[in-house]
Amino acid sequence: MYNITIIAGARPNFMKIAPIIHAIQKAKQDHGDMDYRLVHTGQHYDKNMSGSFFEQLEIPEPHVNLECSGGTQAEQTAAIMMSFEKELMANPADLVLVVGDVTSTMACALVAQKLHTKVAHVEGGIRSDDWSMPEEINRLVTDSITNYFFTTSETANTNLKQSGVKDDQIFFVGNTMIDTLLKQRPNFAQPKVWNELGLDEGNYIVMTLHRPANVDEESQLKDMIDEIIANTQDLPLVFPVHPRTAKILERLHISHSRLHTVEPLSYLEFNYLVERAKAVITDSGGITEEASVMRVPCLTLRDNTERPETITLGTNELVGTNPDNLKPYLNRLFSGDWKKGQDIPLWDGKTAERIIAVLNQINL
Incomplete structure (x- = not known):
């Protein structure tokens, strides 16, 4: 045994x-x-x-x-x-x-x-x-x-x-993360925020930010969110936020009618949102994998990635941590010119x- x-x-x-x-x-x-x-x-x-x-x-x-x-x-x-x-x-x-x-x-x-x-x-x-x-x-x-x-x-x-x-x-x-994703995909569950925010498939963006490089430098965080808001047309931005990040946002008085900070979601609820989103803006490695498999455009706010296959084969792009980099990527997203992605081996x-x-x- x-x-x-x-x-x-x-x-x-x-x-x-x-x-x-x-x-x-x-x-x-x-x-x-x-x-x-x-x-x-x-x-x-x-x-x-x-x-x-x-x-x-x-x-x-x-x-x-x-x-x-x-x-x-x-x-x-x-x-x-x-x-x-x-x-x-x-x-x-x-x-x-x-x-x-x-x-x-x-x-x-x-x-x-x-x-x-x-x-x-x-x-x-x-x-x-x-x-x-x-x-x-x-x-x-x-x-x-x-x-x-x-x-x-x-x-x-x-x-x-x-x-x-x-x-x-x-x-x-x-x-194995994708084993779980594919097995659980039929079980994705609509979160309460779907109806509360009046979300519509393909007409909102999911955001996640947790890395110190993005959330601990307060001016950096404010500039990044301002840039996201300025270049996402009229789409709702759904931001499941860690309590620590929520406190920083509150201190910086970051708010906008389209920016919706919500409680952290369960796995099945979060991926329900990702699967139906126009795009995901994130600094998480795992989410880039899931978004690529679900063929959802993904913008990664990091200067490097340990998952290059999500870029070469998937739907992910490495935007970087400079807020000024965002605009051309979001322009490409809204012009319908985002790459489609393909199957990643195994x-x-x-x-x-x-x-x-x-x-x-x-x-x-």
């Missing part, structure tokens, strides 16, 4: 591990040779992650929540490592599977290796080459001590090979099946 400990620390991690859990459950049912333990580090407290959240993803609640939220980067890393060490010693595993690039990913990989437990990294090899982002440090450290890499793109494969990873450690399987809803097939083959 393979015993796999799966780590999740923030809401997007659960979207990535849900299909893996489904695939393990099927393998256990079919062959009885694989089981898992789901560890939630509690890195991000999210009031939307209630029982209904796990019901929507059709997965059981985590076996344990380490409740390691808050603190500085170093404090949180230390708290997760101390708690997960006790957890893994009490519940040994053949493999620790980490996903994405949050602090929990790096911290739990370190603990696993020091306890002589092999590590698999789902989404290994992606790079922004921007060391000012905590996520990039997490990726680099995690990938330097990973045994098996499950990758989303050929670019990720190349990054790993250039860093000295051997071919037989790299498995190009696709994107982003087909079957990634988790491929991961489990690999785990069945390798000698843990």
Whole structure:
């Protein structure tokens, strides 16, 4: 029996591990040779992650929540490592599977290796080459001590090979986030704001901003939002906003009749809005993936991306963090000249099946 400990620390991690859990459950049912333990580090407290959240993803609640939220980067890393060490010693595993690039990913990989437990990294090899982002440090450290890499793109494969990873450690399987998106797409749920704001398909824009480069510099945030408002004609701008960002907006007196700040939405509600939007303006990496698969134009307010396939094959464009860059992109959007996007290899809803097939083959 393979015993796999799966780590999740923030809401997007659960979207990535849900299909893996489904695939393990099927393998256990079919062959009885694989089981898992789901560890939630509690890195991000999210009031939307209630029982209904796990019901929507059709997965059981985590076996344990380490409740390691808050603190500085170093404090949180230390708290997760101390708690997960006790957890893994009490519940040994053949493999620790980490996903994405949050602090929990790096911290739990370190603990696993020091306890002589092999590590698999789902989404290994992606790079922004921007060391000012905590996520990039997490990726680099995690990938330097990973045994098996499950990758989303050929670019990720190349990054790993250039860093000295051997071919037989790299498995190009696709994107589990897209497994979840395609499975849940029929279940997208209309949020209350749809009727409250009188939204109409293709006639509004969804915004998300959370990166410090965009929201912590107050004049930068004000200039960016002013520029968005000035160049989006008469369309409503729907902005699900983190409470921290909401306070900054309030302090800056940023308001406009077309700018609608709303409470954070559930996964099914948020993607209902994205699927029907004219475009998405974001600084999130995961949303660029989902928008590309749903063929929704996406403008990314960052100077780099670890997901270049969303630009070369998808519907995403890298606008940058300079507000002056926005206007030509929005002009192109409104002139109907946005690229259509195409299928991204192996982003087909079957990634988790491929991961489990690999785990069945390798000698843990």
